[in-house]
Amino acid sequence: MSDGPRFITLEGGEGVGKSTQLKALHAALAERGLHCAITREPGGSEGAEAIRALVLSGDDSRWSSEAEALLFAAARADHVEKTIRPALEQGHWVLSDRFLDSSLAYQGGALGLGVERVRELYRFACGDFLPDRTLVLVLDEGAERARARDTEGSDRIGGRSDAFHRAVDVAFRQIAAQEPDRVRLIDASGTPQDVTARLLDNLADLLP
Numbered sequence: 001m002s003d004g005p006r007f008i009t010l011e012g013g014e015g016v017g018k019s020t021q022l023k024a025l026h027a028a029l030a031e032r033g034l035h036c037a038i039t040r041e042p043g044g045s046e047g048a049e050a051i052r053a054l055v056l057s058g059d060d061s062r063w064s065s066e067a068e069a070l071l072f073a074a075a076r077a078d079h080v081e082k083t084i085r086p087a088l089e090q091g092h093w094v095l096s097d098r099f100l101d102s103s104l105a106y107q108g109g110a111l112g113l114g115v116e117r118v119r120e121l122y123r124f125a126c127g128d129f130l131p132d133r134t135l136v137l138v139l140d141e142g143a144e145r146a147r148a149r150d151t152e153g154s155d156r157i158g159g160r161s162d163a164f165h166r167a168v169d170v171a172f173r174q175i176a177a178q179e180p181d182r183v184r185l186i187d188a189s190g191t192p193q194d195v196t197a198r199l200l201d202n203l204a205d206l207l208p
Ligand SMILES: Nc1ncnc2c1ncn2[C@@H]1O[C@H](COP(=O)(O)OP(=O)(O)OP(=O)(O)O)[C@@H](O)[C@H]1O
Pocket: 012, 013, 014, 015, 016, 017, 018, 019, 020, 021, 145, 146, 149, 158, 188, 189, 190, 191, 192, 193, 195
């Protein structure tokens, strides 16, 4: 495999440690001499951050399931065009906190739109562009960690039922089984350092 810049995404349910690990991975890759841009979804570009404010606030009934999936797809199209592709073209690695697989798991799986329909929407928005590797953090206690962190309440999607979030977890596992080369399940238990080591193990074949 060539040693050009890579696009890596971190995924998983609420509170599993994605933001914590994004920073740790950024530092670990910098130590290896790799310049990485870090970004997030929904968001990561001016337009996509505006959509983030729309899609994550208000009552659950604010958007239909279809409108919600379209908002995430529109945000992603802008994020890829304005932030991700330009960074890769400049030779930078890109690490994103959530990307396509969140839409597949949350809107395709848990919300019931269907994973294949959400993939089609993605292809319309972003073509055949895909992450080089997607690391899905899995942890049974994620919801408890998120509740302890979000003492002032959660956002429009984080606040959905436990059954919804269990369905998200099931969907992530199914996606990983469908695409084992790109998507890896990572045990997110233990110390942050333990988890970072597992992530790096699962990037070893991509590192120069
Ligand atoms: N390995 C760990 N052990 C204990 N606590 C952790 C660990 N990793 C992260 N945390 C804590 O758990 C909480 C959730 O972590 P973090 O915000 O990184 O998760 P997240 O997956 O980005 O969450 P969300 O998707 O809900 O934004 C934070 O309070 C963080 O400090």
